[in-house]
Amino acid sequence: MSSSNNRKKLLLMGRSGSGKSSMRSIIFSNYSAFDTRRLGATIDVEHSHLRFLGNMTLNLWDCGGQDVFMENYFTKQKDHIFQMVQVLIHVFDVESQEVIKDIDIFTRALKQLKKYSPDAKIFVLLHKMDLVQLDKRNELFEIMMKKLQQASAEYGFPHLIGFPTSIWDESLYRAWSQIVCSLIPNMSIHQSNLKKLKSSMDAIEIILFERSTFLVICSSNDQNINGKINNYTTTTNNNANNSSLSELSNEVSLLDPKRFEKISNIMKNFKQSCTKMKCGFKTVVLNDNIYVSELSSNMVCFIVLKNSDAPQQLVLENIRKAKNYF
Amino acid sequence: MEVPSSELDSKAMILLMGLRKGGKSSICKVVFHNMQPLDTLYLESTSNPTVEHFSTLIDLAVMELPGQLNYFEPNYDSERLFKSVGALVYVIDSQDEYMSAITNLAMIMEYAYKVNPTINIEVLIHKVDGLSEEFKVDAQRDIMRRTGEELLELGLDGAQVSFYLTSIFDHSIYEAFSRIVQKLIPELSFLENMLDNLTQHSKIEKAFLFDINSKIYVSTDSNPVDIQVYEICAEFVDISIDLYDLYKPSDSNKKKGIKGPSSHRPQELKNVSQLENGTIIYLRQMIRGLALVAIIRPDDMDMESCLTVADYNVDIYKKSLEEIWKNSKVILPNPNIQTFNNQE
Numbered sequence: 094m095s096s097s098n099n100r101k102k103l104l105l106m107g108r109s110g111s112g113k114s115s116m117r118s119i120i121f122s123n124y125s126a127f128d129t130r131r132l133g134a135t136i137d138v139e140h141s142h143l144r145f146l147g148n149m150t151l152n153l154w155d156c157g158g159q160d161v162f163m164e165n166y167f168t169k170q171k172d173h174i175f176q177m178v179q180v181l182i183h184v185f186d187v188e189s190q191e192v193i194k195d196i197d198i199f200t201r202a203l204k205q206l207k208k209y210s211p212d213a214k215i216f217v218l219l220h221k222m223d224l225v226q227l228d229k230r231n232e233l234f235e236i237m238m239k240k241l242q243q244a245s246a247e248y249g250f251p252h253l254i255g256f257p258t259s260i261w262d263e264s265l266y267r268a269w270s271q272i273v274c275s276l277i278p279n280m281s282i283h284q285s286n287l288k289k290l291k292s293s294m295d296a297i298e299i300i301l302f303e304r305s306t307f308l309v310i311c312s313s314n315d316q317n318i319n320g321k322i323n324n325y326t327t328t329t330n331n332n333a334n335n336s337s338l339s340e341l342s343n344e345v346s347l348l349d350p351k352r353f354e355k356i357s358n359i360m361k362n363f364k365q366s367c368t369k370m371k372c373g374f375k376t377v378v379l380n381d382n383i384y385v386s387e388l389s390s391n392m393v394c395f396i397v398l399k400n401s402d403a404p405q406q407l408v409l410e411n412i413r414k415a416k417n418y419f
Numbered sequence: 420m421e422v423p424s425s426e427l428d429s430k431a432m433i434l435l436m437g438l439r440k441g442g443k444s445s446i447c448k449v450v451f452h453n454m455q456p457l458d459t460l461y462l463e464s465t466s467n468p469t470v471e472h473f474s475t476l477i478d479l480a481v482m483e484l485p486g487q488l489n490y491f492e493p494n495y496d497s498e499r500l501f502k503s504v505g506a507l508v509y510v511i512d513s514q515d516e517y518m519s520a521i522t523n524l525a526m527i528m529e530y531a532y533k534v535n536p537t538i539n540i541e542v543l544i545h546k547v548d549g550l551s552e553e554f555k556v557d558a559q560r561d562i563m564r565r566t567g568e569e570l571l572e573l574g575l576d577g578a579q580v581s582f583y584l585t586s587i588f589d590h591s592i593y594e595a596f597s598r599i600v601q602k603l604i605p606e607l608s609f610l611e612n613m614l615d616n617l618t619q620h621s622k623i624e625k626a627f628l629f630d631i632n633s634k635i636y637v638s639t640d641s642n643p644v645d646i647q648v649y650e651i652c653a654e655f656v657d658i659s660i661d662l663y664d665l666y667k668p669s670d671s672n673k674k675k676g677i678k679g680p681s682s683h684r685p686q687e688l689k690n691v692s693q694l695e696n697g698t699i700i701y702l703r704q705m706i707r708g709l710a711l712v713a714i715i716r717p718d719d720m721d722m723e724s725c726l727t728v729a730d731y732n733v734d735i736y737k738k739s740l741e742e743i744w745k746n747s748k749v750i751l752p753n754p755n756i757q758t759f760n761n762q763e
Contacts, residue, residue: 127457297666348665348666349665352665352666355661355665356662356665359658359661359662360658362654362657362658363654363655363658363692366650366651366654366655366658367651367694369647369650369651370647370651370694370696370698372694372695372696372698373694373695374692374693374694374695375692375693375694375695376691376692376693377662377690377691377692378690378691378692379659379662379663379689379690379691380663380688380689380690381689382666383662383663383666397666405723406723
């Protein structure tokens with residue numbers, strides 16, 4: 094079993110056309126949102142093995158969503174599909190005409206999961222949120238989550254976490270970083286190391302990113318992302334996040350609450366443009382108070398200093414010293 | 420910076436013309452308003468002449484004329500219009516039948532030269548994103564040849580026409596506009612020389628002087644422009660601004676007032692990034708919404724000393740830019756019309 098600890102099986106399910114493969118391509122294969130139009134329908138299950146943080150392998154099972162395949166998953170292939178699942182990510186198209194059927198398939202998946210891997214974590218993504226009017230988004234999300242919550246509680250999965258997502262903004266990164274973070278075992282170590290680094294560097298905040306996907310691993314100002322995910326059972330993600338932010342020191346709460354995802358997005362664009370020079374980037378120093386640097390072969394740190402007059406050498410030396418701990 | 424329309428003549432003006440549905444408004448929106456190229460699909464047809472003011476090292480006005488109008492109707496004051504224009508940009512849709520566009524262009528050129536012999540004629544062979552590489556070359560050659568023939572018939576065979584292959588879905592339109600704008604900047608040769616000097620003395624491989632908002636480059640050094648390098652630099656401007664906006668110094672200081680914005684205010688935007696192979700991308704804010712973006716190759720020198728030298732040289736460069744601007748401001752506004760019209 095020890096080997097399976099490092100190999101995480103993620104099921105990516107949802108009805109046809111809900112945008113599963115698009116997500117996968119953007120987060121893990123460096124597609125731009127525009128590029129995803131080229132993607133065709135997924136036939137049966139598409140496996141991808143992704144290395145994450147060096148020692149972790151994510152086995153992403155992208156399950157084609159057409160009814161023919163779907164039927165198959167719940168009958169012939171059910172033991173194959175639903176065995177040893179760590180995470181189920183179920184994607185709902187908000188524009189879907191057949192919401193009842195969508196939920197029905199979700200519950201059928203839960204039923205199988207209960208049987209074959211009852212410890213699985215369940216995430217639901219309300220995808221294509223960009224197609225909904227701005228003022229209706231929250232309401233729609235609440236209603237949908239309430240329904241799904243009921244459905245999942247019935248099958249013994251009371252801890253349902255949901256995100257509104259869209260490939261056209263940074264919400265996708267936010268959802269996926271929280272999903273992937275829930276799989277990282279030594280999160281508390283990272284967290285405490287990061288706190289120490291923050292105090293020794295006198296920074297406003299430090300954020301830790303995974304190097305290849307640029308998903309947020311943790312930030313120095315978060316209480317504990319991992320704990321947060323496990324702790325709250327209520328659906329209202331937005332509120333939970335906001336309230337946790339307001340507990341923090343004032344100067345942080347003044348910052349953009351969506352900054353993590355935005356940074357993911359910006360840095361990924363930068364990485365993309367660096368590929369034109371045929372090499373990756375090492376450091377970015379903006380105005381002498383924002384430092385982006387690689388910490389290890391699979392992590393990148395994003396440091397915002399309180400004042401910009403610290404000598405650059407000193408800061409870089411600090412980062413170099415910190416590398417040993419990550 | 421805002422100049423009332425009565426003073427419009429004091430600006431260098433670019434006239435954007437072409438047949439209808441050629442993509443003129445899209446170009447304006449994408450270049451000057453950062454509109455997403457896909458959104459331009461939903462633009463309405465432009466029916467009235469519209470003017471975009473665009474202020475960088477020099478003040479520019481880009482006037483877009485609706486394609487369906489006939490400018491040789493006497494009720495248009497086209498004579499005055501063409502006289503006041505520094506450059507005429509004609510947009511040809513490469514995916515459409517372009518013979519009528521070329522005939523139209525030749526007619527417009529004949530008139531423009533008659534009124535204003537110093538006018539720069541620029542032709543954008545537009546919407547080439549859908550064409551294959553060889554087809555692009557074919558189209559360009561064909562259009563150039565046919566334009567030449569038309570002009571020969573009109574007795575204008577000496578006319579200087581520049582052709583650009585452009586598309587709003589990549590950086591080619593920015594590059595083309597950069598070159599068009601550069602032709603209108605009277606101090607261009609000095610700017611270029613200064614950049615040359617700068618690059619020679621600080622291990623800079625390529626340097627651009629960008630307008631931050633539009634990502635048009637006002638000047639570059641005399642080394643050939645590699646479009647990829649240009650793209651990287653343009654994207655670097657975007658990234659720097661986006662990151663800077665996220666952690667604006669004023670935000671965190673608003674509450675406590677520690678050290679105050681005063682310590683941040685005079686500082687200009689500066690961003691340095693090092694890549695794995697040692698190459699450095701360097702950005703410094705300059706005067707009037709311009710930014711210098713440079714690719715530095717340290718070879719075997721260490722990064723710090725390289726940057727120190729670059730910083731020092733860029734400081735001097737910035738001072739000289741200020742100097743040039745101070746002087747040009749006095750001269751430019753009034754004789755502008757004369758320089759464009761009455762030169763010969």
